[in-house]
Amino acid sequence: MTTDSDELADLIDREKIRNCIMGLARGEDRRDAQLITAAFWANAMTDFGIFKGNFSQYLDWVVPGSAAVLLTQHKLSQIYIKLAGNVAQCETYVTSYHRVNTGEAHHDITIGGRYLDQMEKREGEWRISTRTMLYDWCQNFGISANWEQGLMGQPFSSEHYTGACANDFSYAFFGIRE
Template sequence: MTFGPRDVQTLLDHEQIRAGIAGVARGEDRRDADLIRASFWPDAAMDFGIFAGDLDAYLDWVVPGSPAVPVTQHALGQSVISLDGATALAETHVTAYHRVDFGAEEHDVVLGGRYLDRLERRDDEWRIAARTMLYDWSRDLGVAADWSAGLMGEPFRGDHYTGKANGDHSESFFGASRVAGQR
């Protein structure tokens, strides 16, 4: 089996698309507008069912996040990518964890769904031009565990083991680059 220049370019296109999709997830979890913005074209549109709008409105909604949702984690699954010239369609599975503060108690809520992204290549760069979220399932796991006390009865040896949207150990881990491979 031999690979030609077209095959190599297809692999590079797929990797750049996947990196952009992953950048959005990290940006949402860290509430970092620059990371999110780097993966979307400025004229992008999105529709999440509970929110629809342009990129600026989306950033205004997702970056500060709700104080009632102090922690999120978006775990991405497979992406099916269909390339057609300077346009691509991608479906990416996502499992999203949210710690939700209901006032008297916090709950762990998990949902599963798929991002449907239409991407465009402009000046040799792939970014998302439109995103729609499909929801496949949701589960309220009940009262959240207090991770600050440790794990399975054992205390943590330091305060940097628990994650949060802003100011956790991942910021110092990545330093100025903020995420490996960031453009």
């Protein structure tokens, strides 16, 4: 029989897991080693199909990231969590946008897939111990919009309106970096 306190603990664990996964996506979009590191255990393993390795190798791969990938945005949707004590299995749907410099032009590419994460709770903290990426679809939308010309014929009044990995304006917004 579950008690109210068991249910509350379960809800808290699930929210901590979701926050970990969302914080990682935020870190990857900004190529922020600190945010990414906070989501993985040091002995974690990753497998993205195009890259497979331990956490240290993964961090070196994703930060600073490929010079050809100018911008990314990971949108997470449903997260299925199967809890078993201090271990959880999670499936997270992701739609990721990538602005890629092909050498001739910048292209907008979107990928749909799922993260399969093995999570572990150690000393009250949830982090990823294993991540595997599954790819479901990919779409190349062709040549990207030229943000130097603004949006819909109107120039931007400042550079901070367009996405930028490491110099993302949201850091200043949240007071994270001055």
